[in-house]
Amino acid sequence: MIALLTGACAGLPSSDQGTGSPTHSEAANSAAATDDDAGKTVVARDLRWIIERLQDGQLVAAREALVAYLKREPANATAKSLLQQIDTDPVALLGKTHTTYTVRPGDTMGALAGRFLGDPLRFVALARYNGIDRARTLAAGQTLKVPTARMSQAQVVDVGGEALPAPTGSAGEREEVHRRRIEVELAAGRGDTAAAAIEQARADAPGNGAWNAWLDPMARRAMAVAQQQRGIALMERRQHEAAYEAFGQALAQEPELEPARRHRASLRGVLVAEYHKVAVVRYRNQQLDEAIALWDKALKLDPGFEPARGYRTRALELKRRLNALDAS
Known part of the structure; x- marks a missing residue:
């Protein structure tokens, strides 16, 4: 089963x-x-x-x-x-208090019930708790409510913990909870919620130099992850130029960040091909300035792209001849 x-x-x-x-x-x-x-x-x-x-x-x-x-x-x-x-009413069965979890590729309702409720066969209650009619219909990116009545605070943090209350206890205990929560958000690729968790930690210990020593690099990574999220969303909408820029901003903060680095390298080739394709159309319509500007953009991304270099030379020569005719 x-x-x-x-x-x-x-x-x-x-x-x-x-x-x-x-x-x-x-x-x-x-x-x-x-x-x-x-x-x-x-x-x-x-x-x-x-x-x-x-x-x-x-x-x-x-x-x-x-x-x-x-x-x-x-x-x-x-x-x-x-x-x-x-x-049984699922809230009565599982409790009112909950946190949230973002579904990842490969997740199933049974696997999540096993992870969070201790029994994969409790998938029926978990599905009803979330108002989901068909347990099979989970999709990556979907947000689920996960009951926390039987979880320790550490377990809640590991889920994702957007609904986690402010940590209590000694400064060291609070620091550990803040740190773990931020790490979970960053590992899940949620830059925006990681940034919010960082701000909560700063508010809990304003001016604390020991906390800032680990919060500052986490804040930079959160900014990078947020830009990476934005780049992925733009890439999925085929807004390649804006996505390339977003990945560039992410890598300015975290030069080794993946998949931002891989996506940006892939998009470089896509953009070069797109610029060249549109530029050829402009060239054939004798829209030479627009064509040359597009080849300039392509060659900035890939200086060794010979088709753009050759067409650009021909466009400049054609432009020179047309200007000479106009002047005569």
């Missing part, structure tokens, strides 16, 4: 490891019909089928199957937990 959830249904286990687990023969006979107390025919299902329906948001069908399943296997802990997650 854990493999089913953390692997986003890449493989389905053949049995449940809990009390009263379904057997191989039960799975083979999962389509057998039974009668409930009201005389209504209900198709017997195994837990794999039920979990798949829960991941697809089919709570009514899954609940009906769970009720039937528990009549056959009343002690099965997994089935009882899944039914409780359907029938």
Whole structure:
């Protein structure tokens, strides 16, 4: 069952490891019909089928199957937990206090439930807590509420902790919480929230030279990461020139920052090709000044780009001849 959830249904286990687990023969006979107390025919299902329906948001069908399943296997802990997650208000089940988490590529609701709630099979409650109908529909960049009622403060910091309250305790304890929170934000590529956490730390210890010794370099990195975020967003919108500039500003703060350095190198070639392509069109339309300006930009990025160099020479010569005709 854990493999089913953390692997986003890449493989389905053949049995449940809990009390009263379904057997191989039960799975083979999962389509057998039974009668409930009201005389209504209900198709017997195994837990794999039920979990798949829960991941697809089919709570009514899954609940009906769970009720039937528990009549056959009343002690099965997994089935009882899944039914409780359907029938219980998720806030009552998980608690009101929460922090937030930004979904990363490869995350699944089951894996996140295992990480933050201690049990991947609590994915139903976590999905309902976030108002998500289909647990399968997680997308990178999506923000989730993560309940903190059973977390230590250190665990909350590791989640991402945008909703983390101001640290308490001794100066050393507060410093450690601030530092860890900022490190988590930077590692996740969230420059803006890292900068906000840095400001919170500065406000907690104004003028503290020992804190500033590590806050100042973190502030520079936060600025760089924020520009990197901006560059990635611009690149995704195909605003290549603005993205190239943003990555340049990021690297001015942190020369080895990745992926800013890699993206900027890639964009250099893209921009050179784009400038040259547009310049050729301008040249053919005898918009020579515009064409020359574009080739200048291309050669500034790549002085060895011969197509731009050759066309620029021809454009200058054509411009000289046209000016001579106009003067005669």
